[in-house]
Amino acid sequence: MFLAQRRLCFLGSRSKFLKMIHSSKIFRLPTSAKMPLKFKNAKRIEGLDSNVWVEFTKLAAAPSVVNLGQGFPDISPPLHVKEGLSKIAAIDSLNQYTRSSGHPSLVKALSCLYGKIYQNQIDPDKEILVTVGAYGSLFNAIHGFIEEGDEVILIVPFYDCYEAMVRMAGGTPVFISLRSKPVDGQKWSSSDWTLDPEELASKFNSKTKAIILNTPQNPIGKVYTKEELQVIADLCIQYDTLCISDEVYEWLVYSGKKHLKIATFPGMWERTITIGSAGKTFSVTGWKLGWSIGPYHLIKHLQTVQQNTVYNCATPLQEALAQAFWIDIKRMDDPECYFNSLPKELEVKRDRVVNLLESVGLKSVVPDGGYFIIADVSLLDADLSDMKNSNESYDYKFVKWMTKNKKLSAIPVSAFCNTENTSQFEKFVRFCFIKKDSTLDAAEEIIKAWNR
16 A cells, blocks of 8 residues: 555656656757758658648548548458468468568469460569569569669559659659540540550650559559550660569459550560559458569569568468469369459449449549549539638549548549649549449449439
8 A cells, every 4th residue: 555655656746747847948949940951851752742642541531431532442352362361370480581582382373373374484483573562563673773864654644653763763754644535425435545656656765764554554444455565565675675564453354355464575575574463463452462573684683672671571471372372273264263253343343333423424434444433523513612722633622522521532633643744634533443332332322412
C-alpha cells in the first residue's frame, strides 16, 4: 500500500515537472526557427511530394463511402491461394530469408508458365527477378538503367509513378498522348484510343534510353494490337531503346481481344523487361509481389538495385504464390483455372457498370482489358462552386465533391497525366469494377438516385 501511494505521488510530481519544463522558455523552440540546410530534401524527390493515392485514399476511408476509386479487389481471392498461405506459415524453414532474386520454387513456376507463353526456355535463376510488387520491378528497371540526361518516353495517360521514378533517377520524361473521339451511336471502346505513328517516331532520338509500355493499359483499358506493338518494336530497334513493358493486367483481357507480349516480337527479347504482378494475377494486392522477366544482360542490373535496396521479398508469400501457380499451370486449358475464370467474372461486372453509367447519360470508355472504366462526368453538370481549391482541375474537384456529397469515390484521370495533357483528360474519372456485387449494388443505388 505504501509503495503504491509513493508511486502515485511520484507520478503526480513527474507530471507537474514535465508540465513546468514544457511551459518554460528554455525548452521552447522559436516558431520562426528554420530547418537546418543539411536536412533539406534531396533534389531527386523535389516536387514529388504530392500523391493522388495518399489524398484520395484518405477521402474514401469513411465507412459510408462506396469505394470505386482504388484499384484493389474486394472480391475474395481464390481458395487455393489463401489455403496455401495458411499452411505454409507453419513451416519454420519458410519463415526465414530466401534467395535475393527470388524464392527457388517461385522462379521455377514462373519459368514454366512464361516458357509456355514465350515458347522459349527462360532461365529461372538468371532471367527472372521477384520484386516487391510491380512497383519494385519498375523501380529496379528505371534505377538500373536511367541516369542524368536520358530520355524516357511515357504514353499519356500513364500510371503516376512512372514519371516520378524517371525524375528521381535523373531522367527526362518525354510525353506522347493516346487520342480518341467518341463514336456517335456506337460504344466508345478503349481500342478507339491510339497513338499517331509519326508523332511517336518524332519522340525518339539519340538520347532516348527507354519507353515504358503498359498493356493492358491503366486507366483506359487499352490492349495494344499486333500492328501497334510492331510500330513500337521497330522504333526501339532502330534507336537501340530499352522497352519496359508493364503487363500486370495480362490475364484480364475480354472477349475478342488478345494480349500480346512485345518481348516475343523479333529483335525485342534482348531489349525488353516484362513486368508482372501477383496482386493482379490472383487478386491479392496486399501480398506485394511482382516479377521482371528478360535476358540476363538486363536482369542482372535490376538484381544489383534490389540487392542493395530491399534485398528480397517475403519467403512465405513467395512459396504460397509458387504453389498457387503450379495448381493453375496444370489446368490452364480448363475454365476453372483462375487465369480463365477471373476475366469471365469481370467482363460481367464491366458491362454492368458501363450500362449503369450510360443509363444516367455518362459517356464511358469500354475497356478491352484491366478492371477500370473511365467516363466523361461533365454531363452531370455538378455544382462545384463550394470546392475550396479553385486551382485544381475539374476532375479533382468533381471527385472530392462526389465523395463528400454522394458518398461515392473514384480517381481523377488527370492524375495520370503530365501538366501539358491535363486539359485533355480532366473531364474523366476512373471507376474500378473488381468489386463484390454488394459494392456495385450500393454504387448503383447512389448513381440512380443521383439521376432522379
